[in-house]
Amino acid sequence: MLQGKTIVLGVSGGIAVYKAVELLRLLTKAGADVHVVMTKNAQEFVTPLTFQTLSGKPVHTDLFNLYQEQEIGHISLADRADLFILAPATANLIGKIAQGLADDLLTTSVMATTAPVLIAPAMNTNMYENPIYQRNEKYLAELGYHIMTPASGALACGWEGKGKLPAPEAILTEAQAVLSPKDLTGRSILVTAGPTREEIDPVRYVSNYSSGKMGFAIAEVARQRGAEVTLVAGPTNLEAPAGVCCVRVGSAAQMREAVLAGYEDTDVVIKAAAVADYRLAERADQKIKKSAETMILELEKNPDILAELGRLKEGQLLVGFAAETENLLAHAQDKLQRKNLDMIVANDVTRPGAGFDVDTNIVRFLYPDGRIEELAEMSKHQVARHLLDRVAGLLVDRT
Numbered sequence: 200m201l202q203g204k205t206i207v208l209g210v211s212g213g214i215a216v217y218k219a220v221e222l223l224r225l226l227t228k229a230g231a232d233v234h235v236v237m238t239k240n241a242q243e244f245v246t247p248l249t250f251q252t253l254s255g256k257p258v259h260t261d262l263f264n265l266y267q268e269q270e271i272g273h274i275s276l277a278d279r280a281d282l283f284i285l286a287p288a289t290a291n292l293i294g295k296i297a298q299g300l301a302d303d304l305l306t307t308s309v310m311a312t313t314a315p316v317l318i319a320p321a322m323n324t325n326m327y328e329n330p331i332y333q334r335n336e337k338y339l340a341e342l343g344y345h346i347m348t349p350a351s352g353a354l355a356c357g358w359e360g361k362g363k364l365p366a367p368e369a370i371l372t373e374a375q376a377v378l379s380p381k382d383l384t385g386r387s388i389l390v391t392a393g394p395t396r397e398e399i400d401p402v403r404y405v406s407n408y409s410s411g412k413m414g415f416a417i418a419e420v421a422r423q424r425g426a427e428v429t430l431v432a433g434p435t436n437l438e439a440p441a442g443v444c445c446v447r448v449g450s451a452a453q454m455r456e457a458v459l460a461g462y463e464d465t466d467v468v469i470k471a472a473a474v475a476d477y478r479l480a481e482r483a484d485q486k487i488k489k490s491a492e493t494m495i496l497e498l499e500k501n502p503d504i505l506a507e508l509g510r511l512k513e514g515q516l517l518v519g520f521a522a523e524t525e526n527l528l529a530h531a532q533d534k535l536q537r538k539n540l541d542m543i544v545a546n547d548v549t550r551p552g553a554g555f556d557v558d559t560n561i562v563r564f565l566y567p568d569g570r571i572e573e574l575a576e577m578s579k580h581q582v583a584r585h586l587l588d589r590v591a592g593l594l595v596d597r598t
């Protein structure tokens with residue numbers, strides 16, 4: 200998403216400047232070409248040398264020096280940028296932009312750009328809550344500036360409350376969202392993720408190794424592309440992506456209930472969850488005591504949620520996942536037909552770089568007409584982007 204994009208990272212003077220160093224690292228790692236502009240006050244906290252070393256480019260600090268260069272610095276930066284990120288953005292910087300002031304290189308460049316501007320504010324809680332600041336923020340949001348909500352917590356000034364710079368990872372995600380095509384706007388997408396947990400007694404359960412990473416990535420990217428996303432998640436440690444409605448469930452029965460509740464009003468269902476096929480025939484009310492040398496647990500079949508959705512389908516687009524350890528294509532093809540799906544994502548979970556609890560996946564997309572697309576090993580976020588490209592295409596074909 201950020202590969203090859205030109206990003207101007209504008210850094211203004213707050214204690215959170217050091218976090219912008221981490222943001223620069225993340226942006227560079229994601230393949231962006233990052234040009235850093237620092238205000239005079241920002242340089243009081245961290246020297247330009249730190250940013251220069253990490254970005255591999257000179258840091259821009261001075262309006263008039265750059266005027267004397269061959270190209271006019273602020274205009275060149277403003278023109279070349281695909282995105283401006285202001286992090287940390289102080290109350291002063293935001294106030295100046297809102298008033299149309301352009302008295303240094305950063306404010307001049309922001310004024311001169313037509314690229315989207317993402318603002319990550321950081322300031323004292325009282326400054327944040329000051330009606331003057333709030334008015335400026337609201338005004339800029341109305342003009343189309345993308346403004347993040349600061350995080351809450353203990354601030355460097357000793358106060359507790361809202362005003363901390365959002366985490367660099369959150370700013371990176373928001374930057375991807377700003378630059379994403381909005382081709383899923385107006386679509387409602389339901390994604391399931393993670394394992395389910397089938398209880399044996401109050402302290403034990405049967406489950407699987409699914410981490411939920413694939414489904415969470417799909418939910419995040421779908422939201423970035425403008426969809427209204429509901430994520431039904433089995434037990435995982437993952438945090439719900441911003442802007443996604445996340446319903447946490449435990450067992451397959453609970454997942455079924457949550458999925459069916461929203462099905463009628465949903466355009467697309469993507470079932471990335473690894474639903475347990477069996478549950479305990481009888482869950483013990485009390486902790487089972489250790490006595491017999493061997494023990495047999497009787498299991499009974501869980502409902503197949505996806506097959507049920509396939510039977511109830513009324514125009515929804517249904518995407519399933521097939522995680523297999525053998526005969527990948529044959530099993531995937533069988534599920535595609537049997538569950539009445541529009542597409543299935545097949546992955547051989549025994550291959551290194553694919554499957555449960557890793558950050559990458561190696562998948563194939565299968566369609567009802569027999570077409571098979573093979574993708575190289577890539578991050579789960581990249582798989583999510585490819586998958587949603589196909590989903591967006593299928594939705595367009597239908598209209």
Ligand code: C5P
Nearest residue numbers: 470471472474501502503504505519520
């Ligand atoms: O049949 P199998 O479990 O391999 O099919 C996998 C696909 O079906 C996945 O998309 C999974 O989320 C879904 N599934 C389901 N309910 C089940 C079992 C699987 O929705 N009980």
